[in-house]
Amino acid sequence: MPRDQVALVFSQQAGACARLGSPLYGALLERVARDIKEEGPCAAVLEGYEDTGHADALPLRMMGAVHALVLTGRAPELAEHYPSAGGVFDPEHPDAGWPAFRAAVAAEPDWVRDWLERPPQTNEVGRASLLLAGLLYAVPTAALPVRLFELGSSAGLNLRAEQFHYRTPSFSWGNPDSPVRLDPVWRGDPPGWLTEGARRHQTLRIVERRGCDITPLDPLSPDGALALRAYVWPDQADRTRRLEGALRIAAKVPATVGAAGAAQFLSGVELEPGTLTVVWHSVMRQYVPDAEWAAVERELDRLAAASGPEAGFAHIAFEPRTVGELHRFALSVRLGREPEECLAFAAPHGLPAWSPGQD
Known part of the structure; x- marks a missing residue:
């Protein structure tokens, strides 16, 4: 699918995450969608995935990749915004972590692309x-x-x-x-x-x-x-x-x-x-x-x-x-x-x- 369609998939996942009680992911995924359209670092790591369907859960794969960076100490600036890593989420500024998120993707493209090959496994x-x-x-x-x-x-x-x-x-x-x-x-x-x-x-x-x-x-x-x-x-x-x-x-x-x-x-x-x-x-x-x-x-x-x-x-x-x-x-x-x-x-x-x- 074309780049705009990939961005739409991320935007739709943003809405789903927000409805399911994750305003952090709701805000970050909307910024990822915009970054894809603007040909930023998120678009770069997603190159080659344009034909991926909804069932492949590409947005959740990418968010899992970046979360893993946070949990392993490889994205300390972003960790400040992730409660799972001891950070603080500000509901008044839900996308405050976006600059750090974008920087983490730009700094670790190989890591992110490796995780994109993994199916999401929440084992909820x-x-x-x-x-x-x-x-x-x-x-x-x-x-x-x-x-x-x-x-x-x-x-x-x-x-x-x-x-x-x-x-x-x-x-x-x-x-x-x-x-x-x-x-x-x-x-x-x-x-x-x-x-x-x-x-x-x-x-x-x-x-x-x-x-x-x-x-x-x-x-x-x-x-x-x-x-x-x-x-x-x-x-x-x-x-x-x-x-x-x-x-x-x-x-x-x-x-x-x-x-x-x-x-x-x-x-x-x-x-x-x-x-x-x-x-x-x-x-x-x-x-x-x-x-x-x-x-x-x-x-x-x-x-x-x-x-x-x-x-x-x-x-x-x-x-x-x-x-x-x-x-x-x-x-x-x-x-x-x-x-x-x-x-x-x-x-x-x-x-x-x-x-x-x-x-």
């Missing part, structure tokens, strides 16, 4: 609230041990979702001493299916945790942890705290994430008697080509067809979808051979959720 911990809710719905009354498989797992943080604490003023589930506390998980009172599932299953037994990703991250490595931190928006302290808590849990609760596409990964999954096999994913569908997703759906159908009372299967997804004229993020659950059900909607980062018809 807040989305676990939807996945866990779907799991409580899916586990039968006579609880079976759960085998958990995640598509687009990134660092596998949400493969430890039952280790987190979830609450609203009228509801809670999980270890209250967990370093990850998700609150509020629901707008108003949660639905009956969730409270009943939480009552029946005050704990869940996860006997297998496996995920796949095209470029998986190791949350226990310095580089992996840096990437996860870099993709969290620097003025969103709650998300940063959740990530840090999830990294502490990851150090204690093992999970395996292999380098593989979603369809290839699922082709090696079989049901096991006496267990509930769960495949889940959150906000990753947009990064999968349509042809591969068709293969994913065939594998999901295969697992569903093989399920029964002795070997359960559930597919849990938190993904964007169009509902009427609205674009929403929806929790859907498919139990065995039953049709898919839409159980809830939520903010893109997962908190809070609400029932259909509640808005």
